[in-house]
Amino acid sequence: MLIDFYQRAKDIIQHASGRATPIRIRVLGILLAKQQAVSHEEIACVGLGDNRAIDRVTLYRVLEWLNKKNLVHKIASDDRKWRFLANITAQLHQHAHFKCSACKKIICLDDLKTEYKKALPDGYQLEEIELTVKGLCVACA
Numbered sequence: 001m002l003i004d005f006y007q008r009a010k011d012i013i014q015h016a017s018g019r020a021t022p023i024r025i026r027v028l029g030i031l032l033a034k035q036q037a038v039s040h041e042e043i044a045c046v047g048l049g050d051n052r053a054i055d056r057v058t059l060y061r062v063l064e065w066l067n068k069k070n071l072v073h074k075i076a077s078d079d080r081k082w083r084f085l086a087n088i089t090a091q092l093h094q095h096a097h098f099k100c101s102a103c104k105k106i107i108c109l110d111d112l113k114t115e116y117k118k119a120l121p122d123g124y125q126l127e128e129i130e131l132t133v134k135g136l137c138v139a140c141a
Helices: 002-015 022-034 042-047 056-069
Strands: 072-076 082-088 096-101 106-109 132-135
Touching: 002 022, 022 042, 022 056, 022 082, 022 096, 042 056, 042 082, 056 082, 082 106
Parallel strands: 096 132
Antiparallel strands: 072 082, 096 106
């Protein structure tokens, strides 16, 4: 039930030492319920309930705040849109993503082992990695 996701979102935000505003709770609750990476537009379509829309700028600011607090992953997509996925562990770590070519679902690949640092020339420092593996998910294969 969606109300359970909102309570969980509120708890997560408060645990991250953040102000649990209704819009932050709503947006994180939507992401927890979706359980896959979704775009700004997809979140906006869900809205605030009661046929009320989420203001575009407010939604952008909430997503940026959630990202800054490591409560969501911000994933670059090949369609030039950002996708957002609830970060259940609230830990920032480098990992790859899998994008289904058919249904466009994006999931985290936490167990994909790579040795990025060894691939860099001496003296180079790793700051960020964006790796997307594309193919068909179980449902579409």
